[in-house]
Amino acid sequence: MKKFKFPMRYVPISATILVFFIVYLIGIISFDNFGSPKVFLDLFVDNAYLGIAVIGTALVILTGGIDLSVGSIIAFTSILIAKMIATGSNALVAIALALAIGIAFGMLQGWLIHCFSLPPFLVTLAGMFFIRGCGFIVSEESIGIKNDPVFNFIQNDLTIKLGKGMNLRFIVIVYIVVLLAAIFFSQRTRSGRSIYAIGDNELAATLMGIPVGRTKIMTYTIAGFCSALAGVVYAVYLKAGNPLNCVGLEMDAIAAVVIGGTLLTGGVGYVFGSLFGVLVLGLIQTLIVFDGRINSWWTRIIVGLLVLAFIFMQNLITKISKSKSKSQ
Amino acid sequence: MDLLQTKGIEKQFLGVKALKGVDFAVKAGEIHALMGENGAGKSTLIKIITGVYPASAGSVYFNGKECKFRSPLDAEHAGISTVYQEVNLLPDLSVAENICIGREPRTKLGFIDKKERKVQARKALARLDIDINVGENLSSYSIAIQQLVAIARALDVDCKLLILDEPTSSLDENEVKELFKVMKKLREEGMAIIFITHFLDQVYEVSDRITILRDGQLVGSYEAKDLPRIEMVAKMIGKTPDEINQMQAGIVKNTKFGDTVYEAKGIGRVGTISPVDVSIREGEQLGLAGLLGSGRSEIAQIIFGVDPHDSGTMTMCGKSVNFNSPQKAVKAKIALIAEDRKVTGIIPDLTIRENIMLALQASKGIWKTMTLKQQEEMAEKYIKLLRIKTPSGEQLIKHLSGGNQQKVLIARWLATNPKLLILDEPTRGIDVGAKAEIEALTQQLCGEGMAVIFISSELEEVVRDCDRVIVLRDRKKVGEVAGSDISLKNVMKLIAG
Numbered sequence: 001m002k003k004f005k006f007p008m009r010y011v012p013i014s015a016t017i018l019v020f021f022i023v024y025l026i027g028i029i030s031f032d033n034f035g036s037p038k039v040f041l042d043l044f045v046d047n048a049y050l051g052i053a054v055i056g057t058a059l060v061i062l063t064g065g066i067d068l069s070v071g072s073i074i075a076f077t078s079i080l081i082a083k084m085i086a087t088g089s090n091a092l093v094a095i096a097l098a099l100a101i102g103i104a105f106g107m108l109q110g111w112l113i114h115c116f117s118l119p120p121f122l123v124t125l126a127g128m129f130f131i132r133g134c135g136f137i138v139s140e141e142s143i144g145i146k147n148d149p150v151f152n153f154i155q156n157d158l159t160i161k162l163g164k165g166m167n168l169r170f171i172v173i174v175y176i177v178v179l180l181a182a183i184f185f186s187q188r189t190r191s192g193r194s195i196y197a198i199g200d201n202e203l204a205a206t207l208m209g210i211p212v213g214r215t216k217i218m219t220y221t222i223a224g225f226c227s228a229l230a231g232v233v234y235a236v237y238l239k240a241g242n243p244l245n246c247v248g249l250e251m252d253a254i255a256a257v258v259i260g261g262t263l264l265t266g267g268v269g270y271v272f273g274s275l276f277g278v279l280v281l282g283l284i285q286t287l288i289v290f291d292g293r294i295n296s297w298w299t300r301i302i303v304g305l306l307v308l309a310f311i312f313m314q315n316l317i318t319k320i321s322k323s324k325s326k327s328q
Numbered sequence: 329m330d331l332l333q334t335k336g337i338e339k340q341f342l343g344v345k346a347l348k349g350v351d352f353a354v355k356a357g358e359i360h361a362l363m364g365e366n367g368a369g370k371s372t373l374i375k376i377i378t379g380v381y382p383a384s385a386g387s388v389y390f391n392g393k394e395c396k397f398r399s400p401l402d403a404e405h406a407g408i409s410t411v412y413q414e415v416n417l418l419p420d421l422s423v424a425e426n427i428c429i430g431r432e433p434r435t436k437l438g439f440i441d442k443k444e445r446k447v448q449a450r451k452a453l454a455r456l457d458i459d460i461n462v463g464e465n466l467s468s469y470s471i472a473i474q475q476l477v478a479i480a481r482a483l484d485v486d487c488k489l490l491i492l493d494e495p496t497s498s499l500d501e502n503e504v505k506e507l508f509k510v511m512k513k514l515r516e517e518g519m520a521i522i523f524i525t526h527f528l529d530q531v532y533e534v535s536d537r538i539t540i541l542r543d544g545q546l547v548g549s550y551e552a553k554d555l556p557r558i559e560m561v562a563k564m565i566g567k568t569p570d571e572i573n574q575m576q577a578g579i580v581k582n583t584k585f586g587d588t589v590y591e592a593k594g595i596g597r598v599g600t601i602s603p604v605d606v607s608i609r610e611g612e613q614l615g616l617a618g619l620l621g622s623g624r625s626e627i628a629q630i631i632f633g634v635d636p637h638d639s640g641t642m643t644m645c646g647k648s649v650n651f652n653s654p655q656k657a658v659k660a661k662i663a664l665i666a667e668d669r670k671v672t673g674i675i676p677d678l679t680i681r682e683n684i685m686l687a688l689q690a691s692k693g694i695w696k697t698m699t700l701k702q703q704e705e706m707a708e709k710y711i712k713l714l715r716i717k718t719p720s721g722e723q724l725i726k727h728l729s730g731g732n733q734q735k736v737l738i739a740r741w742l743a744t745n746p747k748l749l750i751l752d753e754p755t756r757g758i759d760v761g762a763k764a765e766i767e768a769l770t771q772q773l774c775g776e777g778m779a780v781i782f783i784s785s786e787l788e789e790v791v792r793d794c795d796r797v798i799v800l801r802d803r804k805k806v807g808e809v810a811g812s813d814i815s816l817k818n819v820m821k822l823i824a825g
Binding site for chain 1: 380399400401404410412416417418419420421425429430432434438439440442464465468481
């Protein structure tokens, strides 16, 4: 006798997807053009950089850690690229350097967290200040990227034309590819599963012979890479770099991860969910822009309420599954 | 030849010597029991052998070679598989993952083969005769199943030495039997097994040899058949057999009961416990007996106001009361020492003194503080009274052994001067000597007029200590025995139904 049971672990992610469709439906009902494919595509274009950053944050949170350096790394890499291009460097060299710095910085943070058993919150807080400051050393003001051959190539030749004036921009493709890779990595590789194990119970993971230190450092390295890549995408998206950009973006990333159904204490959730977390954030923003009458800061209020609702839901689910295993 | 050998292993934790030069050897094809009281250093020794901690001095030889494992994974690669004390698994991952994580079957491209993982997990469980849905989260199964999953994981690798640290503490009788069958089978296959347990019967049921540790030192290794049980206990606690007999005989039940302290009529909570009557008099020790999950702890939680009751009434000293929070119960002079002292009891990073102070301070409110001197005097008093083994009251409680931690918890509640003391599994996971001391202590408290509710899964203790026993089955009261009717046979009969 087999009864169909909806597994508890799919509840949060299902709720996220449901919220996404509800918000989308509200938009379609309220505004004429909301349902058009262009709006949907723009959602991806406008949030590609955030989405990439969220992937790194999601992995870090799955280990039970946190990364506060995300926004600063984005700002730093975008201004670094803009400055290098402005002073005559090849854009590809600039991008490669930016990514390398992101990787190295993430690795350093992971190493500090693991080797000295320092709290991730504090290490990445220090990292946040440090790299934000570095951005201002590079340039105190915003620098535009004009007539760069590489950027033009990305803009014009790497865009897939879907017809009817719709374009699949390269940054969206990058986001989708990184997302798919991260989903696959987290579900189907030993390192990916180790991330979950550490977040679930670090002591048990150690005793089960999982390479905890290596996995943690790797995770923060990936997060550093994601932040730097988000910075590159951001530079491409805005065609500029600015050391002031993305202040507090790490909080949006954390919110997206929570709304995406990942437990802040680690071990539970899906990278896939972070896609919907980002899309929900983007949709609310779009909705308010469409309306035009409401103050755009209402986005924040709604996001705040949503995060709270998801925390309550997860709390409830944790309690239910606990009492279930107790009653057996 | 010995498969595993340790020579002069020493280990220091923050100035405390946990192991003082231990020589220990295990042969292939034997089940070797490692015995000792809590704090004797068994778990520490295991953790050094398997590379969780480095040794301060001494060396470990495995398969004739000196080994310095730096992690459990290292040890596993060499052929040592371990199931550590307490279930150390990943509750939010599936059973299959818990068995296979770190060594998942992979496809040619190096990615995890999910189907094969399930097959591998099922195979590992089949070795223990378990058939469960391996795709479910581990946390959806009982602790007993989780324990067996941990063992299945340990057996899933090619190992020569299997270490089982307290594998039976959460298993019922049949599961223990199954486990022993497997252990014997593995022994025949030539595997060496180190077996740690608190249950003395189990030691003799499966072990070939017994090694005893006391206070971090080796007492000796013996053939199981040449070591009478009473002598083993004597060696474990460092007393002669005669002294132990005296200790056990020293438990004298109090027979003078006063007025009713607490009475509950038909208290219950839907889905937790069916309505039940509970009453207890001054100086009386009331036992709650039943299997795990029969509703023992649930009654305690309702009395103490942790869980609200949705039926019935209660009176305390003749006055009608209704506790909807533990604070109210504490004010009415009830104390509960809860089941899992690690989770609900001790605050590991506070000192013994501070741990003892907690409940008293909470009941006084934060404004009426005690001076440091008063606190120290109080800690000193209880350390002496309960014979807590510690250099001073300023020691952090996490450095004490399980039995001594339990005593600190009892001290914490005694400090509030309760009329009704509820002890939920006070003797779980503590050693023989400390058990006897705690049993004697409850008798002493009863003699002073305190009412004690005693919950234990070890029926011998309940029978030995209690004046009246309420027997529970499937969240229902199924009977009550008192006075001379209390015997192991009678209680068992009621439990079995």
